[in-house]
Amino acid sequence: MLMSDITNGGATPLLEKTLAFTAARQKMLATNIANITTPGYRAKQLDAEAFQKALRDASQKRRVTGGSLELSGSKEFRTDSVGLLNVTPSEEPAENLLFQDGTNARIERQMALLAENAMVNQAAAELLKGAFHGIEKAIRGRAV
Amino acid sequence: MFGALDISTSGLVAQRINLDTIVGNIANMQTTQRVDGQTGPYLRRVALLTSGDGRGGDGVHVQSVVEDTQSKTRAIKDPSHPDADANGIVYYPNIDPSTEMVNAMVAVRAYEANLTAIESTKSIVASTLRILA
Numbered sequence A: 001m002l003m004s005d006i007t008n009g010g011a012t013p014l015l016e017k018t019l020a021f022t023a024a025r026q027k028m029l030a031t032n033i034a035n036i037t038t039p040g041y042r043a044k045q046l047d048a049e050a051f052q053k054a055l056r057d058a059s060q061k062r063r064v065t066g067g068s069l070e071l072s073g074s075k076e077f078r079t080d081s082v083g084l085l086n087v088t089p090s091e092e093p094a095e096n097l098l099f100q101d102g103t104n105a106r107i108e109r110q111m112a113l114l115a116e117n118a119m120v121n122q123a124a125a126e127l128l129k130g131a132f133h134g135i136e137k138a139i140r141g142r143a144v
Numbered sequence B: 001m002f003g004a005l006d007i008s009t010s011g012l013v014a015q016r017i018n019l020d021t022i023v024g025n026i027a028n029m030q031t032t033q034r035v036d037g038q039t040g041p042y043l044r045r046v047a048l049l050t051s052g053d054g055r056g057g058d059g060v061h062v063q064s065v066v067e068d069t070q071s072k073t074r075a076i077k078d079p080s081h082p083d084a085d086a087n088g089i090v091y092y093p094n095i096d097p098s099t100e101m102v103n104a105m106v107a108v109r110a111y112e113a114n115l116t117a118i119e120s121t122k123s124i125v126a127s128t129l130r131i132l133a
Helices: A002-008 A012-034 A048-065 A107-140 B002-027 B097-132
Strands: A077-079 A085-087 B045-051 B060-067 B074-077 B089-092
Touching (some): A012 A107, A012 B002, B002 B045, B002 B060, B002 B097
Antiparallel strands (some): B074 B089
């Protein structure tokens, strides 16, 4: 129980969910970019802001009730019975007129989202590394 | 995570086939004989890209490479040409070099976009592996 309290407490589950979400989002962005010249393809999206809001709500709920982090599901993402994150990207709405080939993909937007997604993932990975490093130091009982 | 690499690779493969088809068109701009030796203009070929990897997964693949039978071939009067018909007209392929060049540029840029996606995914994988290192 003690070990699970250590690994399920603090920011660790939040960071783990963030890593899972950015990994799934990376896959979706890669699909959008691979299909950038496919006629009739509609770009997919995962709402990062909605995900962060769900994380924030879950974190606040955990602070009040205790226990493990429970993410309230939405149409795009939900956690399954063992706590793994499942995502279903939705179709990106066409803001402007569709292009002649029936696509709505804007390569600039997809590349910008890709760069942003990679940075969020790296930030979460670094923070998680720091958290584990702290636990390791506590286990060893010395500062290095 | 490795699924993202497969998806970007499928994009690279599809765009390379697309580019192969386009440069094949440019190379055959003056071809007046078919592969089987019959007289007749080479017809412009188009790679048809379809989403999905063809086996149910995500990605993109070239469904087929088809001949463009819609656009008109160029008819040029040249009675001395060995491939001229009874009226002295030679039929040249329905290939417009500027269209092909624009399509080639689109294919190259799409290829580059997939490469960038691969680089990004690689950096994500590397940073994830560093968590416990």
